Amino acid sequence: MRFIHTADIHLDSPLHGLSAYPDAPAEQLRGATREAFRQLISVAIEERVDFVVIAGDLYDGDWPDFNTGLFFCAEMGRLQRAGIPAFVLFGNHDAESQMTRSLRLPDNVRRFSASECEVHTIEALKVALHGRSFKKRDTPENLLASYGPAIRGYVNIGVLHTALEGHVDHASYAPCTLEQLHAQGYDYWALGHVHEHQVWTGRSTICFPGNLQGRSIRETGRRGAVMVTIDGDGPPQVERLFVDVLRWEHLDLDVSACEDLDAVGRATGQGLARLLECDAQVPRAVRVTLRGESAAHGELFQRGGELRAHVLAEIAALGPERLWLEKVKLATRAPAPADTLDALDAAAPSALLGADALADLQALLAEARHDDALLKELRDDFAQMLGKAPDLANELPLLRQVREGDLSALFDAVLPGLLARLAARE
Known part of the structure; x- marks a missing residue:
């Protein structure tokens, strides 16, 4: 038996960070999440998988454009014509979506209830899928408490949208622990919400597939879903599928x-x-x-x-x-000031501005570190500049230190460049 586990698709979510680049392919950027999902469905059909599991955040909030939902319906229609069912659990982003609440999906799509844990079975495969969707975005309680026991004689798959515990980069929705997941006695846990791929083995195989398509520089590297194979009594085998475009x-x-x-x-x-x-x-x-x-x-x-x-x-x-x-x-x-001075003097021994003058200038700048009046003037000037452009300090670690009143790193950075510029001019 083989199935695809995916999550955090965020259909039609914009890709951030390339709008200022004049040659960026605008159409490709706008359609990246759709194209990645289309490729995933093509893999499902070509590989003739038994079913597909979507573990939350199919949509990306309350989009007013129903074309997003219509695209999803069309892709589910492709699965339906191939005889492949899809099991969809809604996460925190889906809970806000009008499409989640009102859009009718093809008959091969089975949704998990948000009121209680619901179990879908595939009798021909002896598979039981347990899952509970989010009713609202802010779901701080542990939903795992509502999941029932494993059904004897079936392969039991848990579907859950959760931050687990300790993933500080993601909102702490439906938190639970690995120990609690293992204790449930299911064969496989299909998780969503955390955008990085992770797998844990043991009594259960527990997996975050990662998001389908990276959407910003915070989501680097290969992205996609996973193919899960269950053969006999052995543990589920997880293989990554890369479909990012x-x-x-x-x-x-x-x-x-x-x-x-x-x-x-x-x-x-x-x-x-x-x-x-x-x-x-x-x-x-x-x-x-x-x-x-x-x-x-x-x-x-x-x-x-x-x-x-x-x-x-x-x-x-x-x-x-x-x-x-x-x-x-x-x-x-910058290199250490003394090293910089030696390098400059060796490179231009006959320069009009010689090593002695550079050394004198270096000494003056070293004394400036302790000039209270100058330091106050510099702090005031930088405070005024950063007040007009506060994001600058987030871009440059040096300016973060200046904002906090520490100018020593500024002197360390400026001195070599100033000496190099003067020597080059001479």
Whole structure:
């Protein structure tokens, strides 16, 4: 017996983070959740699975456009013509949806009640599916208490939309523990709500399939559902199915060895090429974060626009139809001041602004750290700037420290770049 377990589809939910990119494929972005679901249904039909389980958050809140629901009905119709039933449990997002309450679904779709735990059986397979939908979005109680015992002689599958316990990134709806799930005595738990894929084994096999399609940079990597195979008395076997049609990636790159902007651009291009080694046919939306103690630190901050242009040039060379840039973030550090001074002096020993002058300037800046009047003036200036653009501090760790009154990191960051700029001009 084989079935597909999916959850957190969020049909027609928008993808965030690429609207500012002029060449982003708007139509592909708008249709990503639909296309991923369409591919999943195609897999179900091609593999001739016995049934499909949807463990909550099919929709994404109270959408006014019934076209979303009509699309779902059409896909369920494809399953019906193939003789495949679908068991649908509604989660916190579905509880708000008008479509959940009023849209008539094809006869092969069986919904779980929100009033009590409901059991659906497939007699030919001796399968019993236990589940309870959300009646309202805010469901803080443990719904597991309403689930009945396993039915003897059947394969028992529990369907539950839950945060479990300890998933702080997700609202704590219908919380329960792994121990409670195992104690229920079911063979398999088809969970939803947590968007990351996870599997636990033991008395029961417990699984979050992860969401079907990543919707922002917070949902990186391969996304999809799971194929579950139950053969004889052995435990259920879980295999991942990847059906996402646009993938979010985070390229976290150490540029410590890069001496200048050109070297950083080349290293970024190599990192982007590595991303395409897996599932090259799936387009990527990429956030690039540069880290490390680099001699290019000052130049990167001074020439932020050129840095973005360098990354876009690398993307253009690799194939703009396969990669889009979500953002470039800088998290580099400047080398220690003494190392920077030695490097500059060695690189330009005959410069008009020599090592002695640089050393004097370094000493002056070191004294500025203890100048109370200057520090107060800087804090006031930064407070005024961050008051006008409060999100800046969330983007740059350095500005978060400044907002909290700590200017030491600011001096550490500015000094190497200032010395490098002066030496380069000379």
